[in-house]
Amino acid sequence: MADIVLDGVSRVFGHGDKRFVALDKVSYTVADNEFVAVVGPSGCGKTTCMRMAAGLEFPTSGTCKVGGKIVDRPGPDRAVVFQQFALFPWKTVQQNIDFGLRSLNVPRSEAGDRIAASIKLMGLEGYEAAYPHQLSGGMQQRVAIARAYVLNPQVLLMDEPFGALDAQTRTVMQEELLRVGRINPRTVMFITHAVEEAVYLADRVIVMTRRPGRIKETIDVKPVRLAEKWDNYERIEDVMDLESFVHLRTRIWRLLREQHDPADH
Amino acid sequence: MRALTFLLLESGAGMTGADSGKTRLVVGGATIAGLIAAWYIASTTGAIPKLDFPSPEQFVAAARQVVVEPGFADGLLFDHLLHSVKIILLGFFAATAIGVPLGLWMGWSRTAEALINPIFLLIRPIPALAWIPLAIVWLGLDDAAKVMVLWFAAFVPSVINSYTGVRSIDRPIIEASRMLGIGRMAVITDVIVPGALPSIFTGLRLSLQGCLTALVAAELLGAILGLGKVLYQAGLDIYPAMILVGMVAVALTGFVLTALLDVVESRSMPWRKR
Ligand SMILES: Nc1ncnc2c1ncn2[C@@H]1O[C@H](COP(=O)(O)OP(=O)(O)O)[C@@H](O)[C@H]1O
Ligand SMILES: [Mg+2]
Numbered sequence: 001m002a003d004i005v006l007d008g009v010s011r012v013f014g015h016g017d018k019r020f021v022a023l024d025k026v027s028y029t030v031a032d033n034e035f036v037a038v039v040g041p042s043g044c045g046k047t048t049c050m051r052m053a054a055g056l057e058f059p060t061s062g063t064c065k066v067g068g069k070i071v072d073r074p075g076p077d078r079a080v081v082f083q084q085f086a087l088f089p090w091k092t093v094q095q096n097i098d099f100g101l102r103s104l105n106v107p108r109s110e111a112g113d114r115i116a117a118s119i120k121l122m123g124l125e126g127y128e129a130a131y132p133h134q135l136s137g138g139m140q141q142r143v144a145i146a147r148a149y150v151l152n153p154q155v156l157l158m159d160e161p162f163g164a165l166d167a168q169t170r171t172v173m174q175e176e177l178l179r180v181g182r183i184n185p186r187t188v189m190f191i192t193h194a195v196e197e198a199v200y201l202a203d204r205v206i207v208m209t210r211r212p213g214r215i216k217e218t219i220d221v222k223p224v225r226l227a228e229k230w231d232n233y234e235r236i237e238d239v240m241d242l243e244s245f246v247h248l249r250t251r252i253w254r255l256l257r258e259q260h261d262p263a264d265h
Numbered sequence: 266m267r268a269l270t271f272l273l274l275e276s277g278a279g280m281t282g283a284d285s286g287k288t289r290l291v292v293g294g295a296t297i298a299g300l301i302a303a304w305y306i307a308s309t310t311g312a313i314p315k316l317d318f319p320s321p322e323q324f325v326a327a328a329r330q331v332v333v334e335p336g337f338a339d340g341l342l343f344d345h346l347l348h349s350v351k352i353i354l355l356g357f358f359a360a361t362a363i364g365v366p367l368g369l370w371m372g373w374s375r376t377a378e379a380l381i382n383p384i385f386l387l388i389r390p391i392p393a394l395a396w397i398p399l400a401i402v403w404l405g406l407d408d409a410a411k412v413m414v415l416w417f418a419a420f421v422p423s424v425i426n427s428y429t430g431v432r433s434i435d436r437p438i439i440e441a442s443r444m445l446g447i448g449r450m451a452v453i454t455d456v457i458v459p460g461a462l463p464s465i466f467t468g469l470r471l472s473l474q475g476c477l478t479a480l481v482a483a484e485l486l487g488a489i490l491g492l493g494k495v496l497y498q499a500g501l502d503i504y505p506a507m508i509l510v511g512m513v514a515v516a517l518t519g520f521v522l523t524a525l526l527d528v529v530e531s532r533s534m535p536w537r538k539r
Binding site: 054056075078079080082084085086089090091092099102103131147 | 435437438440441442443444445446447448451455456459460462534535536
């Protein structure tokens with residue numbers, strides 16, 4: 001069991017005049033092997049939530065549990081794909097992917113197989129000896145994902161992992177992620193501000209609001225996906241054309257638009 | 266001079282990426298050749314008085330005297346050079362072997378920073394040359410005194426830059442290593458050190474430069490052998506050609522040592538190559 005449970009989580013940043021509530025009593029659960037996408041305007045606290053599950057940030061009040069245990073530190077059981085990739089520039093692709101396995105003391109022969117498998121999965125063959133700066137943003141992102149996958153984590157935390165990619169690469173990566181998820185389901189918290197991406201990938205979409213960061217609504221995608229047989233379509237654009245898809249997308253768009261408070265400007 | 270400018274523009278025009286390195290070499294060579302020609306012309310026409318600045322012939326004669334025979338200031342250039350380089354390397358390695366780890370440690374650990382920073386803040390503003398009197402009182406006019414002065418010259422930049430090197434490592438990279446569960450030792454060897462390396466080398470280059478400056482200054486005050494002594498003796502003798510030879514020798518020493526450091530630097534950071 002590796003579920004993520006945020007229970008009444010609040011997070012306050014700063015002191016005095018600068019004090020502000022980034023998260024206000026946020027509660028949600030990502031069930032075991034469930035793929036949950038979190039959308040919301042920038043600054044609503046998506047990253048902060050994810051960092052709490054990762055153990056890189058802590059609630060001011062409330063609790064964050066993963067697999068029933070309060071999160072008190074980061075660890076390879078909760079692999080993070082950082083928005084800024086965060087690859088080690090001084091390590092080759094192979095070494096970047098291997099680094100975590102070394103600390104897990106995975107036997108070398110097994111590590112070799114796992115690295116090879118994740119390199120193949122992410123289409124990185126031939127780039128094993130390249131350094132990150134020699135790769136395009138899209139390829140670097142694949143390395144970051146391979147580095148997370150190779151750990152075989154119970155929980156995968158992804159922060160706008162495709163945000164920096166061009167539309168084409170992004171589409172390929174989304175299809176790939178869905179394919180990999182079918183072979184090897186994980187508990188995934190996936191942050192994005194692309195609504196279509198959220199609906200396409202997730203079992204459930206959580207919509208957040210800003211100032212303070214709260215949950216506005218949770219939309220179940222999975223029942224629709226199963227009922228309308230989205231999985232029968234190979235390509236993302238075919239799914240996006242379906243009426244059921246458009247309906248969900250529009251609903252989420254509305255939720256996001258509603259919070260466009262004119263007082264903000 | 267106009268001809269030289271023309272030459273520079275001419276060879277610079279239409280430069281493409283592939284041969285720009287070659288072109289720069291040619292231009293650089295041309296500049297130096299032009300300067301030497303100008304020097305020759307100026308001194309033969311008497312534009313520069315020979316008493317103030319030596320002619321190229323005088324320079325060559327002085328160079329021959331100190332390089333081949335009979336030597337100058339109690340030795341051949343090679344002896345002076347060897348002696349100076351030995352002191353530079355002693356001071357440089359003694360200082361950076363302590364300075365770099367100390368800087369890294371201060372960058373990594375708040376406790377270390379709190380502990381060491383006050384002492385360091387006291388030492389930091391003291392110019393290395395201000396240690397000379399104390400070095401002489403403690404260690405006399407020996408090599409040990411010079412090594413001590415060089416130590417302070419090299420220590421400060423190696424600490425500061427190693428420290429900033431650690432602090433400038435991207436936070437997400439540190440977080441990624443924590444997420445991957447990397448052990449303490451591996452974090453130091455595989456994350457902290459390589460992450461700080463570019464800045465460490467900036468510090469080492471400054472340390473080396475500081476050593477060279479401090480060496481010449483320290484040797485000017487008294488030495489048995491050394492490039493500084495050549496300069497000092499030539500000054501006493503009012504021997505401009507030898508002064509110039511000494512200066513060129515110091516410049517070349519600095520150039521070669523820096524070039525060696527550059528080689529070590531690019532070897533240590535293969536990921537920075539294109
Ligand atoms: N360490 C921090 N210190 C101060 N403010 C922070 C910190 N981390 C995040 N914030 C603030 O909290 C709010 C939510 O941030 P974040 O979780 O990154 O939002 P999102 O990922 O949804 O864009 C933002 O206003 C951000 O500026
Ligand atoms: Mg964010």
